[in-house]
Amino acid sequence: MKIQTIALLLIAPLLLVVGACAEKEEGEKTASAERMAPQVEAFSGVASRWYSDEQVARGGELFQQHCASCHKQDASGSPDWKKLNEEGKLPPPPLNGSAHTWHHPLPLLRQVIRNGGIPMGGSMPAFKDQLAADEIDDILAWVQTHWSDKIYATWNQLNQRASKSR
Numbered sequence: 001m002k003i004q005t006i007a008l009l010l011i012a013p014l015l016l017v018v019g020a021c022a023e024k025e026e027g028e029k030t031a032s033a034e035r036m037a038p039q040v041e042a043f044s045g046v047a048s049r050w051y052s053d054e055q056v057a058r059g060g061e062l063f064q065q066h067c068a069s070c071h072k073q074d075a076s077g078s079p080d081w082k083k084l085n086e087e088g089k090l091p092p093p094p095l096n097g098s099a100h101t102w103h104h105p106l107p108l109l110r111q112v113i114r115n116g117g118i119p120m121g122g123s124m125p126a127f128k129d130q131l132a133a134d135e136i137d138d139i140l141a142w143v144q145t146h147w148s149d150k151i152y153a154t155w156n157q158l159n160q161r162a163s164k165s166r
């Protein structure tokens with residue numbers, strides 16, 4: 001588990017565009033959610049989690065401090081997260097496994113928090129000047145405690161594929 005974590009820290013952040021998901025039409029999103037569904041069934045095994053209880057405890061506090069104002073205290077986000085608001089921006093999505101945060105490998109999730117969504121036309125602020133890399137990982141650990149074993153196992157496969165393809 002340790003070695004995996006170190007390997008993930010060493011690989012350069014993926015050059016994927018976060019906004020790509022956000023900019024898709026709602027119809028496309030639904031279609032992609034449906035495409036993901038069979039995989040959730042397929043990887044129903046339990047994968048061991050990459051984080052410790054200490055990370056989760058620290059991450060929970062940091063989340064309430066920095067993220068809960070938009071993503072809600074329980075990471076459930078906005079119920080209307082798929083609908084553009086009057087400024088043409090997306091509301092804060094749920095991070096609790098009910099939206100598509102779990103479609104992103106760890107390096108990309110770190111990058112979203114570091115750089116925010118503004119460079120991609122979104123509205124999430126960047127946190128790279130406020131949060132250290134290990135604090136961002138603590139927050140992601142806490143966020144992932146909200147994911148069911150099924151969702152986590154599916155994410156874990158995707159995350160491993162993403163780190164192998166580098």
Ligand code: HEC
Binds near residue numbers: 089092102109112124
């Ligand atoms: C000012 C409101 C706001 C704050 C504060 C905020 N976010 Fe966001 N977040 C958003 C919005 C809005 C989006 C959708 C993309 C965009 O518009 O930038 C988003 C997107 C995300 C995503 C991508 C989700 C996905 O499914 O692709 C993650 C992960 C995320 N936020 C985590 C965090 C974390 C962790 C924090 C605290 C360190 C945080 N956010 C603080 C508003 C916010």
